[in-house]
Amino acid sequence: MILPIVAYGAAVLRKVAADITPDYPGLEQLIADMWETMYASNGVGLAAPQINKDIRLFVMDSAQIFDNQDEDEENNYPDAPGTKKVFINAHIKKLNGKDWAYNEGCLSIPNIREDVNRPEEVELEYMDEHFVKHTETFNGITARIILHEYDHIEGKLFIDYLKPLRRKMLQGKLNDISKGKSKVSYKMIYIK
Template sequence: MKRTILIHPDPRLKKVCAPVADVTDDLRKLADDMLETMYDAPGIGLAAPQIGVLDRLIVLDCVKEENETPRPLVMFNPQVLASSDDTNVYEEGCLSIPDQYAEVTRPKTVEVEWLDRNGAVQRETFDGLWATCVQHEIDHLDGKLFIDYLKPLKRQMITRKMQKLKRERARA
């Protein structure tokens, strides 16, 4: 089931999410809904707070080529264990901040640990776009948005655009 994606500014997007104590059928269903919502948007990552759920759950799939097999990942309680000193700059966007993009510098590679949909501990090192995406989504779980990395003026400008967008959608 597709869910509604919250648009910034929304207080739920600035909250720190609670750890998932146990991976239940309800949470697996939520993860499936999030994947459906993410693919439909379309996007490469989605965090639970973006649909108003304050649990530490993210989904991502950075496979973008038509002929490549999708690689949907579901991560409960993801955490970065290690990150490289080398950095990458990517032009980031966010489903909660539609049509706004900005360059963000993040570690080039990160080692992440999480619980999968069966509750088993997984660990993997991500690099490139996957590393950027997983860091972006984990930030959401800590109430941080990609625009928080920007200079105040640019951040305020984007926030004003989102306020206007929300007013326009409310009238529609």
């Protein structure tokens, strides 16, 4: 089932999400719905707060970025051909490498894209959808998507990385998003 995406301005997007246990009600269906919602919205990642659930859960599929690259696009990312994973109760262990800029967007903040600097590599401890514990290092585009989605479960948004003047310049657009005045091709909900 395709779920509505929570728009910028909702309190759930600013809340630190809680760990869950394997008996979380309807978890298997929730994960399936998150995949369906993410793909239907043309996203590469989706965190539970974006569907109004304050739990530490996100899904991501960086393979889509590589699959959709033009043949002439330069591919200097070490994580090709990408990764598709479910992350439950994720916690960052370590960040490594230099910060690098990439133009990011967010399903909860439609029609705004900005360059964001993030580290090259992240070491993450998480559970998969079967509650098997992993400690794994990710890099490249995959690391970037993970860090973006991880921010969601920490109550942060990509616009928090922007310089104050740039944020101020975007405030009108952000206000419009929170009031439902932004056109999107997917279902959004506007809550406070």
